[in-house]
Amino acid sequence: MVEKTGFSLDTLRYYERIGLLDDIARNSGGQRVFTEDDVAWLRILRCLRDTGMPIQRMVRYAELARGGEETVAERLELLREHDRDIDDKIAHLRVEQDHIRSKIAYYQGKTAQQRESHVSPA
DSSP states (O other): OHHHHOOOHHHHHHHHHHTSSOOOEEOTTSOEEOOHHHHHHHHHHHHHHHTTOOHHHHHHHHHHHHTOGGGHHHHHHHHHHHHHHHHHHHHHHHHHHHHHHHHHHHHHHHHHHHHHHHOOOO
């Protein structure tokens, strides 16, 4: 499961402890046995985590998901809010990227000037 999801064993244990993973089956040796539904759920958790959703909001989403059909509207709103957060982060990153690119251009200009000043006339 670690290889399939990219989550460490410690993270999987933590997610189970805080309620992000629910009712994970175990074999006779006590090892977790993940179903395809569990793998799909972990893919959703990976997406939420990779896009910066706070753990508490992920836990809330998990609670809502276990709540059945009557929580669909709340889940939708939670995901819409997260989507807006992602848009904000992307916009912020673009501004920062522009700043970095201006620094790159500045240093490229400096190195070009240095090369020109070291070239002796023919």
